[in-house]
Amino acid sequence: MKCFFIFSILVSSYCNSTAQNLKLLDKAAPQFELLSYSGEGFSLEDAKGKVIILDFWATWCAPCIKAFPAMIAVEKSFFSDNDVIFLYVNSLEVKGKTTDNVFDFLQKRGLDINFYKDTNDVVSKAFSVTGLPVKIVIDKSGIVRYMDSGFAGDNQELIAKLTNEIERLR
């Protein structure tokens, strides 16, 4: 029993460290590369000088889908700024679901998103993403400046928060 208690405490400290990993705030973002459904490549290394917004999502994640209209609204407001890049990272996806399946999923819902496939969940692992949705903003020098998980359903709040953050960093 005692051992179990000690074990719990140690696991607890391990978990807290995992949670801290998720908060990479003000730290250098891990390097990563992605390929979009339409075939465009992205490399963080090549994106120095740009503000990057990562939106980790999956088709099974209802709050992720619910947050898309707000995300699209923010993306549109920065449409003319080539130094602001939105990456909708399809990660932790259902095994066997192809990018075509994911594309169909978005089309059926009228969501016009150029998503990036996180093959083998490499990028989500690098950012210690264990739940969805997660939104991350990386500044022009490659430092993580914003991390948020979940979506409570308030579009205006999300739009305001992200817009302010991007305005601050661009």
Add this chain to the structure above:
Amino acid sequence: MKSFKLVGLALLWLGLVGKEHNQNPLFFELPLQIEDSFERIEMAELMEEGFIEPISIALNRDSERPLFYESTIRTTVCDDEICEIMYIKLYWDLVGDYVGYDTVATHPLTKFDHEPFTENDYSKLHELLNNDGSILKFKQKSELIDKEKIKASDVVDGTTGATALEIKDEVVEGALYSSYTLWHLSHSGKIKNMINEHTEKLYDSSLKNIFIASGRTGYKYFVIQRLTDQDYISDTDLWTGFLISDIPLAKKKILNNIPNLLLDKESIQLELAALFSSLDVNSRTVLLNKFQDAQFVYESAIEELSKNIYLMNKNQTNVFLTLIEGGLFKGDLLISNLKTAYNNTKFAYGYLLEDFIKNNYED
């Protein structure tokens, strides 16, 4: 102090990299020690809406016999705001009843606020999963939260009081949706069916004997469901034993399945009649109906049943009187028992006997 530190370091290592393969699970109800020598055979995969990958179920067996089934599961747990991925290893016995769970290396269970499960939470989860009649069985996911109680500051899966009152004691505090998801996985009808179908293929006389001796209700019911007419005829002790000790559903099943050929024997009728008082109310009805189906009902069986008239409900009393009428039984013991029951002030249906006695046994 030094040794304490070493133990601490060892446990920390276990927490970080997971447990050794042959370590026993956190909770495991079967009376056996899991060993490295067990053969693990992938049995089937199940993919359903809401799963992010197929659930693969494996049979564990030693050199002599199948032992249990297990699955290491990676699944999603979502509330209205966020989705998490949960890892767990579930164990079922050979008929698909939940028998335990374990955590998966480097993935301890956590609550929605990322707080890890406490010792009590782990125990509570096992207690919850062990209850196959949990109220969660009848709940839709949307019914888990009392929406009117949610405050703006609430973490939905947390400890805030928004959890619907009637399920509050049935779930791990702060892990409402995890508890719900895991209960429905542990008691999934599809998984149970897959396991049963697989065990059916392995079922032989040796496994049958193991099931009978196991004392596990599910195992005995599995045997009962597969008793043939020949089994009933050649092994009376087996099914009469089940009739005395087992669950009502099993008793009902046995009584319904006794072959008529066997029921026509006086010794069998007498034995069944003698068991009447030990049966539950539904099984008593099934037994009396079964007597009605018999080609011939023996007076000795009727006399035996008559000792317990006072235990019969209205419908059963009527069926019993029909049996007497059909056989024109007039034995002294029967008449005496009928009169005793009629005079028993605690027997609510004595009035049914009054006319019957008057019409059949009084001049």
